[in-house]
Amino acid sequence: MAPPTRRTLAGTTLVLLVACLAQFMLLVDDTITNVALPTIAGDLGFSESSLSWVVNAYLLTFGGFLLIGGRLADRVGRRRAFTASLAGFAAASALCGLAPTDEVLVGARAAQGITAALLSPAALSILLATFREAGERRRALSAWASLMGLGAATGLLAGGALVETVSWRWIFLVNLPVALLALAAVPRVIPADEGSDRRAAPNVGGAVLGTLALLVLVFTVVETSDAGWTSARSLLGFAGALGLAGLFAASERRAASPLVPRALLRRPGAMSADAVVFLAAGGLLAMFFFQTLYLQRVLGLSALQTGLAFLPFSATLGLLSALTAKLTGRVDPRVPIVAGLGLASGGLWLMSTLDPGSSYGAHVLPALVLVAAGLGTALVPVMALATGDAEERDGGLASGLMTSAQQVGGAIGIAVLTTVATGRTGDVAAAGAGPLQALTDGFAAAFRVEAAVMLAAGVLAAVLLRRARRDRTSGHLAAATAVTAGQSPSSRPMAAAGMPTQSGRALSS
Secondary structure: OOOOOOHHEEEEEEEEHHHHHHHHHHHHHHHOOOHHHHHHHHOOOOOOOOOOHHHHHHHHHHHHHHHHHHHHHHHOOOHHHHHHHHHHHHHHHHHHOOOOOOOHHHHHHHHHHHHHHHHHHHHHHHHHHHHHHHHHHHHHHHHHHHHHHHHHHHHHHHHHHHHHHHOOHHHHHOOOHHHHHHHHHHHOOOOOOOOOOOOOOOOHHHHHHHHHHHHHHHHHHHHHHHHHOOHHHHHHHHHHHHHHHHHHHHHHHHOOOOOOOOOHHHHHHHHHHHHHHHHHHHHHHHHHHHHHHHHHHOOOOHHHHHHHHHHHHHHHHHHHHHHHHHHOEEOHHHHHHHHHHHHHHHHHHHHOOOOOOHHHHHHHHHHHHHHHHHHHHHHHHHHHHHHHOOOOOHHHHHHHHHHHHHHHHHHHHHHHHHHHHHHHHHHHHOOOOOHHHHHHHHHHHHHHHHHHHHHHHHHHHHHHHHHHHHHHHHHHHHHHHHHHHOOOOOHHHHHOOOOOOOOOOOOOO
């Protein structure tokens, strides 16, 4: 294959920039509201119990609608889906910034989440379709992985700066120039869709059931902070989510064109990677949530200072993601994944040793850098496994499954660990400790659980990815046997059997 021309390289770089710009905007909105919540509550009259929905409405709809969002991106075309959802996200952001009441703001945040659920898989599927050669795709995924921590940290920094210098409303209105810039670039940078997906219409009934199952699950977990885990309300919610999931699975088995193609489910490496993303995202977003509260409420940092405190995290994660991308494909992916998640677990455990007298430079910063180094080492190979061998026409869905694991894992992680932290804080306060000590002990308990979750993700990666590698090897042997027996190897899925694609490159699970 001839080397790409300079014009081609420039064009693909612009595609990467536009796709990453859109995803960056979405990830910033995961955390940008955290530092502004007290101000928003005062201006719009939120109650203490309803204020969390400024964050949860976005996470809930983003995670809940990703499954159908990924399929729609494949169905209507990547560029069409990207353009429409980007415009929708900008409109929802404008409504958030202009919201006159608390109800309007929560509704607009939900609209942001729904449009984000279509935009994110469309952006990643554009990236996957553009960067098809293994080395180029690793570098592109390195940039994409860096956004996970960079977006969250930048959200805190931007939120703090805007709240202190302008108004909380600009944490939403700032999305408008970013979205308009990306929209202006789309017709010049992103190739037009070649045509809509000609397969049979996807399983609409299954889409509704799958989306409802995710929505009910995330909603129930979020509400456990008020209702409790063993209340009748929570148990009924979990039972409902399980029942809807069962109906979704039954609908998929009967469907002529299932929402999640069976070929994707036969990719054990990808499914294992999605499970690892689910656990790791729960620990990461919860870490941002609790570390932000610790820096502001215990150490007394301002909103802007809190955002600045996370910049070393972003820089370390970006650097390690770039370095790991150069190794991906040369070493067994389990090595950087397991090692990275182990490092991140150690950093979270270090955070659990913080107390009211700790300092940022001597205690918080080393823990942040260790977590960032671990995640930067693990994220690129995990994402490569989750999306690397999906057929091009299923790129949106493969992307949506991975992003859904990330968002739902984050929402559930924050909800579960909030319950852990508040319970520990209440117990310590009841024993006579001061308010700062009680609050810090609650955060420490959450960090210990986060460390255990991140370690569990590492163990899961070691076990499941080893099994996936064994299954892939079995596929190679079966394909070779079929060829020896005179059978057509094309009767087996190429990705599952490890056979070469048209480019001559073997695909791996």
